Amino acid sequence: xxxxxxxxxxxxxxxxxxxxxxxxxxxxxxxxxxxxxxxxxxxxxxxxxxxxxxxxxxxxxxxxxxxxxxxxxxxxxxxxxxxxxxxxxxxxxxxxxxxxxxxxxxxxxxxxxxxxxxxxxxxxxxxxxxxxxxxxxxxxxxxxxxxxxxxxxxxxxxxxxxxxxxxxxxxxxxxxxxxxxxxxxxxxxxxxxxxxxxxxxxxxxxxxxxxxxxxxxxxxxxxxxxxxxxxxxxxxxxxxxxxxxxxxxxxxxxxxxxxxxxxx
Amino acid sequence: xxxxxxxxxxxxxxxxxxxxxxxxxxxxxxxxxxxxxxxxxxxxxxxxxxxxxxxxxxxxxxxxxxxxxxxxxxxxxxxxxxxxxxxxxxxxxxxxxxxxxxxxxxxxxxxxxxxxxxxxxxxxxxxxxxxxxxxxxxxxxxxxxxxxxxxxxxxxxxxxxxxxxxxxxxxxxxxxxxxxxxxxxxxxxxxxxxxxxxxxxxxxxxxxxxxxxxxxxxxxxxxxxxxxxxxxxxxxxxxxxxxxxxxxxxxxxxxxxxxxxxxxxxxxxxxxxxxxxxxxxxxxxxxxxxxxxxxxxxxxxxxxxxxx
Amino acid sequence: xxxxxxxxxxxxxxxxxxxxxxxxxxxxxxxxxxxxxxxxxxxxxxxxxxxxxxxxxxxxxxxxxxxxxxxxxxxxxxxxxxxxxxxxxxxxxxxxxxxxxxxxxxxxxxxxxxxxxxxxxxxxxxxxxxxxxxxxxxxxxxxxxxxxxxxxxxxxxxxxxxxxxxxxxxxxxxxxxxxxxxxxxxxxxxxxxxxxxxxxxxxxxxxxxxxxxxxxxxxxxxxxxxxxxxxxxxxxxxxxxxxxxxxxxxxxxxxxxxxxxxxxxxxxxxx
Numbered sequence: 001x002x003x004x005x006x007x008x009x010x011x012x013x014x015x016x017x018x019x020x021x022x023x024x025x026x027x028x029x030x031x032x033x034x035x036x037x038x039x040x041x042x043x044x045x046x047x048x049x050x051x052x053x054x055x056x057x058x059x060x061x062x063x064x065x066x067x068x069x070x071x072x073x074x075x076x077x078x079x080x081x082x083x084x085x086x087x088x089x090x091x092x093x094x095x096x097x098x099x100x101x102x103x104x105x106x107x108x109x110x111x112x113x114x115x116x117x118x119x120x121x122x123x124x125x126x127x128x129x130x131x132x133x134x135x136x137x138x139x140x141x142x143x144x145x146x147x148x149x150x151x152x153x154x155x156x157x158x159x160x161x162x163x164x165x166x167x168x169x170x171x172x173x174x175x176x177x178x179x180x181x182x183x184x185x186x187x188x189x190x191x192x193x194x195x196x197x198x199x200x201x202x203x204x205x206x207x208x209x210x211x212x213x214x215x216x217x218x219x220x221x222x223x224x225x226x227x228x229x230x231x232x233x234x235x236x237x238x239x240x241x242x243x244x245x246x247x248x249x250x251x252x253x254x255x256x257x258x259x260x261x262x263x264x
Numbered sequence: 265x266x267x268x269x270x271x272x273x274x275x276x277x278x279x280x281x282x283x284x285x286x287x288x289x290x291x292x293x294x295x296x297x298x299x300x301x302x303x304x305x306x307x308x309x310x311x312x313x314x315x316x317x318x319x320x321x322x323x324x325x326x327x328x329x330x331x332x333x334x335x336x337x338x339x340x341x342x343x344x345x346x347x348x349x350x351x352x353x354x355x356x357x358x359x360x361x362x363x364x365x366x367x368x369x370x371x372x373x374x375x376x377x378x379x380x381x382x383x384x385x386x387x388x389x390x391x392x393x394x395x396x397x398x399x400x401x402x403x404x405x406x407x408x409x410x411x412x413x414x415x416x417x418x419x420x421x422x423x424x425x426x427x428x429x430x431x432x433x434x435x436x437x438x439x440x441x442x443x444x445x446x447x448x449x450x451x452x453x454x455x456x457x458x459x460x461x462x463x464x465x466x467x468x469x470x471x472x473x474x475x476x477x478x479x480x481x482x483x484x485x486x487x488x489x490x491x492x493x494x495x496x497x498x499x500x501x502x503x504x505x506x507x508x509x510x511x512x513x514x515x516x517x518x519x520x521x522x523x524x525x526x527x528x529x530x531x532x533x534x535x536x537x538x539x540x541x542x543x544x545x546x547x548x549x550x551x552x553x554x555x556x557x558x559x560x561x562x563x564x565x566x567x568x569x570x571x572x
Numbered sequence: 573x574x575x576x577x578x579x580x581x582x583x584x585x586x587x588x589x590x591x592x593x594x595x596x597x598x599x600x601x602x603x604x605x606x607x608x609x610x611x612x613x614x615x616x617x618x619x620x621x622x623x624x625x626x627x628x629x630x631x632x633x634x635x636x637x638x639x640x641x642x643x644x645x646x647x648x649x650x651x652x653x654x655x656x657x658x659x660x661x662x663x664x665x666x667x668x669x670x671x672x673x674x675x676x677x678x679x680x681x682x683x684x685x686x687x688x689x690x691x692x693x694x695x696x697x698x699x700x701x702x703x704x705x706x707x708x709x710x711x712x713x714x715x716x717x718x719x720x721x722x723x724x725x726x727x728x729x730x731x732x733x734x735x736x737x738x739x740x741x742x743x744x745x746x747x748x749x750x751x752x753x754x755x756x757x758x759x760x761x762x763x764x765x766x767x768x769x770x771x772x773x774x775x776x777x778x779x780x781x782x783x784x785x786x787x788x789x790x791x792x793x794x795x796x797x798x799x800x801x802x803x804x805x806x807x808x809x810x811x812x813x814x815x816x817x818x819x820x821x822x823x824x825x826x827x828x829x830x831x832x833x834x835x836x837x838x839x840x841x842x843x
Contacts, residue, residue: 028682028714074585084576097593103817103821107600110802115595121599139596200671200672202672202673207802223672223675239672242672243670335740336740350739352756365748
């Protein structure tokens with residue numbers, strides 16, 4: 001086995017992979033960290049706590065949380081219907097779930113702006129409000145919550161549920177006490193991925209949000225405005241803050257999911 | 265000549281898995297590597313195959329030192345417990361794989377594969393995919409695939425463990441007769457002692473990385489070299505603080521020897537197990553169907569126990 | 573066996589997904605065709621859009637194979653030759669998933685600008701990356717880095733090594749084993765990953781916005797073209813671009829669905 005893999009992944013190949021990763025990801029991210037902290041922690045902190053920064057981060061956190069939680073419920077329900085139900089057109093529903101994955105963010109962005117903005121055919125105008133932003137985030141994060149849970153449901157044998165039913169539990173009780181806890185690690189993973197994605201979302205949100213500072217400006221938009229006005233250090237600082245938040249969420253979710261999973 | 269193993273030692277990290285294992289396996293024989301989980305038997309098999317490295321020691325296959333040779337150059341056939349089918353290929357292509365590697369022309373390949381499929385009784389399954397086959401059929405396909413390259417040595421890693429009892433039993437018998445017919449030096453790894461005894465000419469018993477005993481089935485069963493072998497090869501019970509095989513004890517009239525009370529009678533068809541209790545211990549005795557009928561042990565009655 | 577989900581639940585889910593996903597999609601096509609088919613076709617031959625389309629294709633043609641080779645190689649390395657280094661690699665590769673496209677763009681700009689850590693030595697050799705085609709390629713590689721390996725690794729792990737080892741004993745060399753056994757056991761997962769990679773690269777916006785300079789007819793990708801059109805009050809042209817990308821997305825969905833279907837058949841799960 002060793003010699004087989006050596007041939008394909010010898011030292012040369014590994015070095016190449018490392019170089020590739022460095023040139024594309026590691027060094028650029030390091031550059032951001034360097035610019036963020038290069039002038040000392042004080043300057044880093046003050047960039048993060050600028051009123052406009054705080055407002056943007058707060059708005060992004062709320063909308064990301066809202067969208068992720070909404071999809072936690074809707075995503076699980078959708079996965080349930082996809083796996084346990086049978087009706088014509090089900091495969092179309094299944095395919096549609098991947099659309100937010102496959103669709104360019106800017107396409108979603110301009111579409112939502114046109115649908116729910118000033119020229120809305122439904123006469124619904126949510127531009128510049130947290131509602132519009134949350135709708136866009138919900139769209140973008142739907143696949144994460146559905147696809148995190150779906151494979152588990154597909155391979156589940158439901159014998160535990162059957163046992164509970166013989167013990168007299170109602171369908172709702174069975175779902176609440178048996179199925180849901182078993183799915184929790186996957187659900188949490190879905191939320192984690194959704195939230196991390198929503199924190200940094202730009203293209204699908206920027207149009208409908210209108211970018212009004214202190215009102216509807218999301219974090220990534222704020223970073224963009226800093227970057228394009230030459231304030232790269234401040235932009236890096238806020239970026240680093242967002243990165244750390246996303247990583248903390250992902251790690252936290254990972255650990256929690258593992259802990260719950262172990263109890264199964 | 266056969267297979268010669270000298271001082272084979274292997275560590276996994278800080279765990280010593282094989283400790284100076286040496287053996288000479290006669291050419292054309294069927295040898296079972298028998299032992300409990302963790303005894304190192306699978307690791308030893310993989311080292312012989314070249315799928316695992318060793319720390320030191322040598323492996324010779326029919327006179328050739330293959331210790332540093334790669335698996336693909338050792339001319340061995342290997343079968344896994346999970347059959348390792350090439351799922352994306354038909355049964356025919358599976359069996360033909362080794363021949364394709366050796367650049368055998370298509371016409372001759374077809375002839376040889378057809379022969380092999382006939383040998384393993386899968387002639388009608390050539391166009392099917394492994395997922396359409398049962399476990400026993402998949403294992404037969406794996407055997408045909410391994411035999412296609414005309415290996416000098418056949419290595420089987422717990423090949424029957426994933427099959428249900430009846431299929432496993434039939435396949436064992438069939439593999440045994442095939443091996444005798446073809447005369448290939450074969451090593452079978454198993455943790456099932458009755459499988460080893462049924463199939464092998466000689467049994468190598470491994471325990472915690474060391475060979476405990478080597479010999480033909482009746483020898484290791486009747487003359488165990490250690491307590492471990494004694495207990496592993498067959499059932500044991502104690503009577504008057506001595507270990508016996510349950511079928512080496514007999515039950516007689518209550519006055520004929522030391523007494524015990526019958527507490528359970530379990531009928532297993534031909535074999536009948538009688539559990540008896542004395543003041544100091546619980547013992548079980550294995551009787552034949554006839555003996556049990558003649559003796560008619562009744563639960564609660566007193567009886568005597570003697571070695572046969 | 574539990575009862576089927578209630579009709580109410582089914583309807584609720586259908587309404588949710590329909591309103592959230594199907595509705596916008598349908599709306600896009602309605603808008604694009606609102607001026608008739610001939611206007612649509614004319615709009616397709618718009619110079620800026622064609623140049624943007626061509627640029628997007630040129631980027632994908634380079635970036636996708638790069639990441640596929642990287643993804644496959646790394647997957648093999650992590651699973652077949654695990655080590656501390658490979659485990660670190662495994663975590664690092666997933667990093668792009670957590671990084672906002674704007675931060676991607678910023679990081680590349682900082683590294684590859686004239687005075688950046690990488691930009692300076694490159695400039696010394698006369699190579700400029702920022703605001704060129706290559707900047708877009710690097711950004712595309714960044715955002716799609718883990719997409720292939722995330723699909724392939726779990727599958728490779730569950731397929732296990734026994735098939736490859738058997739092929740070894742049958743005399744096959746490493747390249748033959750890779751092509752005839754390994755690759756064939758992960759075909760559909762790899763296809764899924766490759767398709768996601770293509771979709772991501774074609775659709776990247778935020779990162780490309782920063783690193784490309786958005787120079788019309790030079791470094792304006794299709795996504796940039798769309799947003800430019802909306803910014804310049806030519807929304808119809810924008811919608812034509814949007815519908816083009818949506819068509820591609822639907823194609824992508826079909827391939828993804830097919831790949832998922834074939835993978836499930838492989839495991840004996842009846843859809």
